[in-house]
Amino acid sequence: xxxxxxxxxxxxxxxxxxxxxxxxxxxxxxxxxxxxxxxxxxxxxxxxxxxxxxxxxxxxxxxxxxxxxxxxxxxxxxxxxxxxxxxxxxxxxxxxxxxxxxxxxxxxxxxxxxxxxxxxxxxxxxxxxxxxxxxxxxxxxxxxxxxxxxxxxxxxxxxxxxxxxxxxxxxxxxx
Numbered sequence: 001x002x003x004x005x006x007x008x009x010x011x012x013x014x015x016x017x018x019x020x021x022x023x024x025x026x027x028x029x030x031x032x033x034x035x036x037x038x039x040x041x042x043x044x045x046x047x048x049x050x051x052x053x054x055x056x057x058x059x060x061x062x063x064x065x066x067x068x069x070x071x072x073x074x075x076x077x078x079x080x081x082x083x084x085x086x087x088x089x090x091x092x093x094x095x096x097x098x099x100x101x102x103x104x105x106x107x108x109x110x111x112x113x114x115x116x117x118x119x120x121x122x123x124x125x126x127x128x129x130x131x132x133x134x135x136x137x138x139x140x141x142x143x144x145x146x147x148x149x150x151x152x153x154x155x156x157x158x159x160x161x162x163x164x165x166x167x168x169x170x171x172x173x174x175x
Contacts, residue, residue, distance in 0.1 A: 120144035
């Protein structure tokens with residue numbers, strides 16, 4: 001499992017008499033985990049682990065039937081929650097543009113979640129700002145395009161900071 005990302009797992013049990021009578025419950029579980037009995041000999045455990053859950057999460061699921069024919073059965077396991085790092089740029093920025101010549105840079109990024117769910121934007125805080133000769137377009141496919149044609153008044157350093165953000169608000173930067 002990854003922190004901040006939906007986790008789901010289907011557990012199965014066998015009863016030679018009647019699968020619909022099986023009851024799944026937790027003996028031990030982390031606070032982020034829930035269970036739903038599906039009524040067919042399976043149950044779904046699910047939840048969203050947080051940053052505080054990174055590491056091994058001890059789980060004990062108990063299965064019994066409503067007939068109390070035999071001792072209950074327990075399944076003991078651990079869910080290893082991995083940190084979900086921020087998305088990161090995979091492209092190398094083009095650092096030079098020529099006056100009067102069209103400039104294009106396609107930014108690409110990767111993330112554990114899904115590239116199509118990344119949002120790109122140009123950061124603007126007074127230190128970093130998109131020059132007026134450039135446009136920035138999030139292509140909504142895990143890429144973004146920076147394009148424009150500098151004029152003689154644009155000669156000099158243009159410090160730009162691009163940001164990629166995943167669905168969970170984690171950000172990666174490129175300057």
